[in-house]
Amino acid sequence: xxxxxxxxxxxxxxxxxxxxxxxxxxxxxxxxxxxxxxxxxxxxxxxxxxxxxxxxxxxxxxxxxxxxxxxxxxxxxxxxxxxxxxxxxxxxxxxxxxxxxxxxxxxxxxxxxxxxxxxxxxxxxxxxxxxxxxxxxxxxxxxxxxxxxxxxxxxxxxxxxxxxxxxxxxxxxxxxxxxxxxxxxxxxxxxxxxxxxxxxxxxxxxxxxxxxxxxxxxxxxxxxxxxxxxxxxxxxxxxxxxxxxxxxxxxxxxxxxxxxxxxxxxxxxxxxxxxxxxxxxxxxxxxxxx
Amino acid sequence: xxxxxxxxxxxxxxxxxxxxxxxxxxxxxxxxxxxxxxxxxxxxxxxxxxxxxxxxxxxxxxxxxxxxxxxxxxxxxxxxxxxxxxxxxxxxxxxxxxxxxxxxxxxxxxxxxxxxxxxxxxxxxxxxxxxxxxxxxxxxxxxxxxxxxxxxxxxxxxxxxxxxxxxxxxxxxxxxxxxxxxxxxxxxxxxxxxxxxxxxxxxxxxxxxxxxxxxxxxxxxxxxxxxxxxxxxxxxxxxxxxxxxxxxxxxxxxxxxxxxxxxxxxxxxxxxxxxxxxxxxxxxxxxxxxxxxxxxxxxxxxxxxxxxxxxxxxxxxxxxxxxxxxxxxxxxxxxxxxxxxxxxxxxxxxxxxxxxxxxxxxxxxxxxxxxxxxxxxxxxxxxxx
Numbered sequence: 127x128x129x130x131x132x133x134x135x136x137x138x139x140x141x142x143x144x145x146x147x148x149x150x151x152x153x154x155x156x157x158x159x160x161x162x163x164x165x166x167x168x169x170x171x172x173x174x175x176x177x178x179x180x181x182x183x184x185x186x187x188x189x190x191x192x193x194x195x196x197x198x199x200x201x202x203x204x205x206x207x208x209x210x211x212x213x214x215x216x217x218x219x220x221x222x223x224x225x226x227x228x229x230x231x232x233x234x235x236x237x238x239x240x241x242x243x244x245x246x247x248x249x250x251x252x253x254x255x256x257x258x259x260x261x262x263x264x265x266x267x268x269x270x271x272x273x274x275x276x277x278x279x280x281x282x283x284x285x286x287x288x289x290x291x292x293x294x295x296x297x298x299x300x301x302x303x304x305x306x307x308x309x310x311x312x313x314x315x316x317x318x319x320x321x322x323x324x325x326x327x328x329x330x331x332x333x334x335x336x337x338x339x340x341x342x343x344x345x346x347x348x349x350x351x352x353x354x355x356x357x358x359x360x361x362x363x364x365x366x367x368x369x370x371x372x373x374x375x376x377x378x379x380x381x382x383x384x385x386x387x388x389x390x391x392x393x394x395x396x397x398x399x400x401x402x403x404x405x406x407x408x409x410x411x412x413x414x415x416x
Numbered sequence: 417x418x419x420x421x422x423x424x425x426x427x428x429x430x431x432x433x434x435x436x437x438x439x440x441x442x443x444x445x446x447x448x449x450x451x452x453x454x455x456x457x458x459x460x461x462x463x464x465x466x467x468x469x470x471x472x473x474x475x476x477x478x479x480x481x482x483x484x485x486x487x488x489x490x491x492x493x494x495x496x497x498x499x500x501x502x503x504x505x506x507x508x509x510x511x512x513x514x515x516x517x518x519x520x521x522x523x524x525x526x527x528x529x530x531x532x533x534x535x536x537x538x539x540x541x542x543x544x545x546x547x548x549x550x551x552x553x554x555x556x557x558x559x560x561x562x563x564x565x566x567x568x569x570x571x572x573x574x575x576x577x578x579x580x581x582x583x584x585x586x587x588x589x590x591x592x593x594x595x596x597x598x599x600x601x602x603x604x605x606x607x608x609x610x611x612x613x614x615x616x617x618x619x620x621x622x623x624x625x626x627x628x629x630x631x632x633x634x635x636x637x638x639x640x641x642x643x644x645x646x647x648x649x650x651x652x653x654x655x656x657x658x659x660x661x662x663x664x665x666x667x668x669x670x671x672x673x674x675x676x677x678x679x680x681x682x683x684x685x686x687x688x689x690x691x692x693x694x695x696x697x698x699x700x701x702x703x704x705x706x707x708x709x710x711x712x713x714x715x716x717x718x719x720x721x722x723x724x725x726x727x728x729x730x731x732x733x734x735x736x737x738x739x740x741x742x743x744x745x746x747x748x749x750x751x752x753x754x755x756x757x758x759x760x761x762x763x764x765x766x767x768x769x770x771x772x773x774x775x776x777x778x779x780x781x782x783x784x785x786x787x788x789x790x791x792x793x794x795x796x797x798x799x800x801x
């Protein structure tokens with residue numbers, strides 16, 4: 127029993143990280159149908175920037191704030207200077223552009239920062255919380271809480287604000303949205319900025335557990351993307367459920383089967399789910415009206 | 417008879433004239449280096465390049481080797497073995513080097529070995545894997561210690577603590593895999609039983625399930641973690657999180673201050689094998705390596721402005737072994753230099769004391785490693801190692 131609890135707590139820790147990274151994909155996808163593969167670099171920037179600003183004797187909360195603001199700026203620049211000039215190109219081309227941007231950001235980061243691993247002090251200390259023979263780090267709960275908080279904010283924003291409705295409208299039909307007076311460029315600008323901030327928050331929260339370095343983004347984005355796909359891309363609760371599910375599968379496989387196969391088993395289950403339900407667990411199927 | 421004499425005299429003059437020209441052209445000894453200065457292995461190639469440049473300049477300032485200046489030719493393979501092979505061919509055919517010090521990664525080294533074997537040019541590799549020198553290649557040498565030695569050192573330390581049953585938790589990256597294989601291979605020979613094996617991916621952020629299984633495995637007396645990068649730091653943290661009290665051994669792959677910083681208080685009591693260079697100032701004054709490693713680390717830190725790493729030390733050892741061989745050979749003739757490299761005896765370098773033989777082209781023994789224990793956030797030398 128104690129083992130099971132420990133595996134669950136590991137699954138929650140890892141799953142919360144995937145969920146938080148996966149959440150970053152939702153808003154940009156909602157507003158523009160683009161899957162932003164530079165999302166992992168937003169996560170990296172959030173963590174690395176906080177580490178480096180804090181090194182300059184800036185208090186940690188201020189460093190985190192600066193990191194979030196700079197990352198938001200990078201998100202805006204990504205849209206304005208890379209995506210926007212290519213508007214009208216097919217989503218595949220735009221996705222390629224985000225992959226290029228991710229390589230570019232990684233290259234810049236290894237020059238501006240360094241190539242070493244860094245960590246941040248956890249929010250609520252590093253003494254594990256014991257329950258029923260299992261030990262969980264308080265920071266895991268912070269990551270989980272952060273993910274829940276972002277889901278609620280996103281839901282409130284999309285469902286309860288005019289700006290949120292404008293995002294939905296832009297995603298549904300860009301031309302029609304423009305005809306009724308929505309500045310779609312600003313809406314997409316906005317979705318990049320918010321996604322960048324979500325990424326930065328993810329980076330700051332997970333660094334005390336997962337550590338960070340200039341190239342941490344690639345694999346995190348891959349797992350986060352898998353989580354978002356599993357849950358249904360574009361759905362915030364879907365990203366969280368997908369992330370937690372992925373984390374849980376990995377932990378259970380590592381615990382009960384073999385740690386050698388945990389990634390293989392996780393991706394196999396994703397494949398099976400996506401073959402059965404192509405839109406993901408919480409995704410809405412796209413209906414083409416003829 | 418007289419005519420013959422004449423002829424041979426003329427030939428001698430002609431020959432010496434020819435040699436003279438050749439001598440003019442090669443007034444400099446050309447040493448090649450293909451290093452991973454950029455790319456994923458730049459943490460190896462970058463300090464190696466800086467080290468070679470610093471010491472070639474120093475040697476030249478003192479008048480060079482056998483009265484000739486060294487010309488260092490460095491190419492950057494970007495961490496790609498294919499590139500390394502192309503540059504190796506260029507070094508041989510265009511630059512006409514007399515010796516090679518380089519090959520940051522095992523992949524690059526293995527790709528370049530055939531080039532230097534064919535060209536019959538001595539090649540001192542700076543990469544870790546044992547395949548480079550086993551089986552022995554006539555023209556290939558290496559300076560870094562191997563993973564196998566790290567395993568042997570850990571197992572020897574376990575034996576002195578009367579611990580014989582261990583669990584392995586290794587990274588699935590190249591380093592972790594290679595060291596895991598070596599540990600599994602040498603375990604039976606050293607009387608160590610591996611009761612359980614677990615692994616983790618290079619970017620995993622939580623290893624508590626694997627460690628829970630290790631904790632629950634009966635009979636395990638110690639845990640060994642062959643790994644590199646951030647994984648071992650997370651393993652160490654999770655280890656304490658789960659309250660496991662068995663001795664934990666890390667590998668030489670994380671023997672840097674960074675590991676202590678990342679693992680934090682959890683690193684307390686962790687043991688790992690490491691080269692003398694990392695604990696230069698802590699070595700007892702009686703240690704024969706002390707002056708070498710202290711000088712190198714001070715010199716490197718001062719000239720490059722960076723913290724010293726063992727990788728730069730491997731380049732230092734490679735260059736010094738080569739230069740010493742050239743001095744003994746009193747020439748830069750490739751065959752003579754090769755023979756002299758193979759006769760290296762008692763060279764005290766940053767990586768250990770090197771005694772090469774025709775069967776051993778590395779020449780290090782277990783004394784090259786020191787067993788360290790982390791106490792109060794700093795390295796301490798385990799007595800008797």
